[in-house]
Amino acid sequence: MAQVRRIPERRCVGCGEHFPKNTLMRVLRTPEGEIVLDLVGKASGRGAYLCRNAACLKRARKSGRISASLECAIPEEVYDRLEGEIRDV
Ligand SMILES: [Zn+2]
Numbered sequence: 001m002a003q004v005r006r007i008p009e010r011r012c013v014g015c016g017e018h019f020p021k022n023t024l025m026r027v028l029r030t031p032e033g034e035i036v037l038d039l040v041g042k043a044s045g046r047g048a049y050l051c052r053n054a055a056c057l058k059r060a061r062k063s064g065r066i067s068a069s070l071e072c073a074i075p076e077e078v079y080d081r082l083e084g085e086i087r088d089v
Contacts, residue, residue: 048066
């Protein structure tokens with residue numbers, strides 16, 4: 001029996017498009033107030049999503065949309081790690 005599993009969609013903060021959650025990268029603010037990259041999507045906390053598109057990352061970085069969404073400053077190294085993730089694809 002084939003079962004259709006619905007994958008939840010999330011909005012990319014760069015382009016504003018919706019994508020299946022498992023294709024997006026997640027920047028997470030942990031309950032401790034730490035900003036981390038959550039590539040598995042399992043950690044708890046408040047998240048902002050980005051699709052794997054260098055232009056989206058650039059736009060999000062420039063506009064500060066991730067930090068606006070998380071209501072917290074994003075360390076440069078988090079952006080650098082996101083950049084690295086995109087390049088690896
Ligand atoms: Zn995007």
